[in-house]
Amino acid sequence: MNNNNEENILQVQHLQKKYGDHTVLKDISFNINKGEVMTIIGPSGGGKSTMLRCINLLEEPSNGKILFHGENILDPHFNRNTFRSKVGMVFQQFNLFNNKNVLQNCMIGQEMVLGRSKEEAKKVAIENLQKVGMDPFLTAKPQQLSGGQQQRVAIARAISMDPEVLLFDEPTSALDPEMVGEVLNTMQLLAKTGLTMVIVTHEMGFARDVSDQVVFMSDGVITEQGTPQQIFNDPQEEKTKKFLRNFRNNEL
């Protein structure tokens, strides 16, 4: 058990989320190991995004525990801002800071939260913008970029914080089809660096190719969980089979 814990970077235990009487997440438990890529798939309204947002506390869980390196982040004395700086997030709607240009977007978190010097922050930001291919756009404002470009900058902003875990909340859902590829490519490269990633996505081909672990969620519970091989080629549950049937023809 102890040996296992050292590997586990993030453990979710009996997580519950209610909005009034409406229970969105019923009883979610799973572990993520360091360096693992986990994708969460499932029908819309199944609680995937809510679960992801609970992990970095954009939503307050109603019940259960979330352990980060074995420490419960829901403990009142836990430093949430430090935790958040170690767990990055990429949003469906990009959410770049509209009043900052591309370079400033990638620098501000480093300066404010990590306390890096301006020079260092700039160096790291430019390195990461190079990785996502957005370094020629340093002075552009978010409104001047396409959706795909904005999402790549958002990824650069997140990795500039040197996070231990990176969360992706349907990062390609708001993009035009021709821009999906550039973002998925970027993520695929990122996965190879050994960064721990939790990805909510509807891109089944991508999920199959990059994941170490796939979680199928519906109706607020984890219906099925396993390797991409198990989930995509040999699903056990009826719900999983039905869901994947819709994708099989086009994508897999």
Added chain:
Amino acid sequence: MKSKIRWFSALLALILSLVIGFSFNSNQTQAAKKEAPLKIGMEANYPPYNWTQTTDKNGAVPIDGSKQYANGYDVQIAKIIGKKLHRKVVVEKTEWDGLLPALTSGKIDLIIAGMSPTAERRKAINFSKPYRKSTFVVITSRNGKFAQAKGLNDFKGAKLTAQQGTLHYDLIKQLHGAKREPAMRSFSAMRQSLQSGTIDGYVAEDIEYKSYKTVNPNIVAVNLNKMQGFKVDHDDSITSIGVKKGNTELLNQVNSILNGISNKKRDQLMADAVKEQPQAGGNKKENWFMSIMHRYGSMILGGVGMTLLLALVGTIVGFFIGLLVGIVRTIPTPKSAGKKWGLKIVDWILAVYIEVFRGTPMMVQAAVIYYGIAQLWHLNLNRTVAALVIVSINTGAYLAEVIRGGINATPKGQFEAASAIGMTHSQQMWHIILPQAIRNCLPSITNEFIVNIKDTSVLSIISVSELFFVGTTVASQTFQFFQTYFIISMIYLILTFSITRIFNFIEKKLEGPKNYNLMANQLQVEDPKETGFEHEQ
């Protein structure tokens, strides 16, 4: 960022120096002599008792807080009293309704304003022995129906009025069958109404008739005192000097000085005042615009300066108040119970502040604050400073809601993205949310500035000599109402128009350039390079 701070501090320094400059102007005159000056309250708008002029000719006395002078029968009486008391006379130009509160709150030492010691007024202040006895008349046009009236019943159907808050207005009730029109604020307004025919006449004292006749020969006075059955209290047919209750020493001094002024001397002073009072129209053949600008140009310019100062400082200080309140009101509910309650209480206080200052007219706020502070705490606020404070907190209440709206209208994703990288609430606010919220609020802030330029005119209630107040003074002296107010309205229009342009320009600047420079060859941008990532493990 740094350049922004420098900009702000330069602006603040400018405003500060303006404020100090303005308040110094009035302070210096006070600091110049050893004995405390004798502050006399009057309208300086009621010739021949008192009026405003731009020079010190005919023995005029400076008006506190301006570059103008007051003169008239009241001023001459005040000078005699001041001389005997060895105190320099300073006139505090005050609206009629503001005279009593100004005296009770200690802003002035004496009211010498052609005021009758009615029983009602005696409840609030003490009065000296009379310094003028008067006869009541109805002033009407020479060719009018009522010019030949002989008795109290001869005014059937006459539309009559009198000055607001005076005994004259009550006297109309004794004229059976006369229609009592709404009371007017000043004699100049009544003269104008009589001339334009909206009223048939107005009740006043014979001295008003004498003075008006010099500028308009087409009027007659119907003497009321001689009519049978006309009743008027002795107190009401005299004018006395108002002294604060409890200040018996000053009252006795004033009474003994008045005793020393003979009736002959009084009549002479009144005759001089009637002769010297401002005349309608110049003798020179200038057109009306040139003649107003020539005689009152510098006065109007001062009014423009004061209006701009009030609007500018009010809007900027109000903006910072609004910013602070807006920020506090959007702090998310804290976890710990103590902080939660603390925030709730602060929130409640701020809500009350906003409701009170948005829910009451600025004119009323000005009167309450200016006179209230003086009466309760005996703090004599400088008029200009009081006006600045009032405009600022009033604007702050409005802008607090504008900025709260701007903060709430900023997309939720901006907050989420900022908290997701670990920024604290205040970091999010200062670096991400407020820059966007303020830019979105800028049209509303411009709006508030323009409203301030116009609405500071209500501060005439505490006699701040801003543009409208100056306009009223000029109009009452030139009797060119339409012309004067036309010039004033044009000036307001020019001010608001140019300010709108300036703010539109600032808005454009803040938006930043529409294009950006590519830092490298665009061809390389199409796809991220595979070699770009290094393996971390």
